[in-house]
Amino acid sequence: xxxxxxxxxxxxxxxxxxxxxxxxxxxxxxxxxxxxxxxxxxxxxxxxxxxxxxxxxxxxxxxxxxxxxxxxxxxxxxxxxxxxxxxxxxxxxxxxxxxxxxxxxxxxxxxxxxxxxxxxxxxxxxxxxxxxxxxxxxxxxxxxxxxxxxxxxxxxxxxxxxxxxxxxxxxxxxxxxxxxxxxxxxxxxxxxxxxxxxxxxxxxxxxxxxxxxxxxxxxxxxxxxxxxxxxxxxxxxxxxxxxxxxxxxxxxxxxxxxxxxxxxx
Ligand code: KIV
Ligand code: NA
Numbered sequence: 306x307x308x309x310x311x312x313x314x315x316x317x318x319x320x321x322x323x324x325x326x327x328x329x330x331x332x333x334x335x336x337x338x339x340x341x342x343x344x345x346x347x348x349x350x351x352x353x354x355x356x357x358x359x360x361x362x363x364x365x366x367x368x369x370x371x372x373x374x375x376x377x378x379x380x381x382x383x384x385x386x387x388x389x390x391x392x393x394x395x396x397x398x399x400x401x402x403x404x405x406x407x408x409x410x411x412x413x414x415x416x417x418x419x420x421x422x423x424x425x426x427x428x429x430x431x432x433x434x435x436x437x438x439x440x441x442x443x444x445x446x447x448x449x450x451x452x453x454x455x456x457x458x459x460x461x462x463x464x465x466x467x468x469x470x471x472x473x474x475x476x477x478x479x480x481x482x483x484x485x486x487x488x489x490x491x492x493x494x495x496x497x498x499x500x501x502x503x504x505x506x507x508x509x510x511x512x513x514x515x516x517x518x519x520x521x522x523x524x525x526x527x528x529x530x531x532x533x534x535x536x537x538x539x540x541x542x543x544x545x546x547x548x549x550x551x552x553x554x555x556x557x558x559x560x561x562x563x564x565x566x567x568x569x570x
Contacts, residue, residue: 310385314482314504315482324345325345328522330348330521335376335380335384338521350391350449361451367405371413374413374415389418421444422443427478443484444469445469469486473505484501486510487509509535523536
């Protein structure tokens with residue numbers, strides 16, 4: 306019972322097999338996904354929004370990603386665990402990126418790291434890969450740049466589509482084992498997927514990517530409010546958990562809980 310490897314993902318692309326990826330931020334949720342056969346989990350910096358109560362991913366720190374990655378690793382035995390490098394932990398250059406990634410691999414036990422940026426991050430990807438750290442790239446909409454780009458579809462129009470292709474090829478040439486494409490027109494993502502030999506992982510990038518990722522709280526219906534168009538809800542956890550909490554509260558106030566079977570003589 307070994308973990309999934311980046312080699313397994315390369316073979317899946319050769320065979321034309323699609324695979325799912327979910328985010329995870331804690332051991333117990335990760336163990337559910339591991340038991341459900343999710344082959345790759347991302348300890349995403351979306352933990353900022355979904356787990357830590359920030360408004361964006363920008364404030365997330367290395368300490369936070371390290372702690373939650375270690376929890377997800379402890380909660381799983383089969384999935385490949387990818388840890389996100391948070392904003393400010395790799396932008397200074399290759400050496401800073403190597404120091405940050407090394408911590409996520411050695412201290413937290415991740416098997417790979419992810420960072421944002423195409424051509425602009427190729428040098429960092431190159432040194433990590435040469436150092437033996439598998440890197441997942443992330444192009445298109447890159448939420449750590451929200452103050453510069455906002456949250457909107459990327460790669461629309463001929464010039465933007467060409468830049469996206471250049472970014473994809475740059476990260477592949479630098480040695481990335483997979484490329485996340487976020488909020489990119491489906492035909493553009495399809496073209497990039499055909500052009501690359503490494504797998505593409507889509508989120509809001511249409512059905513022709515080699516893999517698909519969703520933020521788990523979005524996928525399971527725990528995230529409140531209006532969700533982006535690219536999300537599909539496969540559960541209603543917010544409703545289910547709220548009902549459980551209200552039923553517990555009701556039982557306590559009425560004295561129905563605890564019953565004799567929950568009590569000791
Ligand atoms: O942090 C995250 O959840 C991500 C995925 C959306 C790819 O980067
Ligand atoms: Na992220």
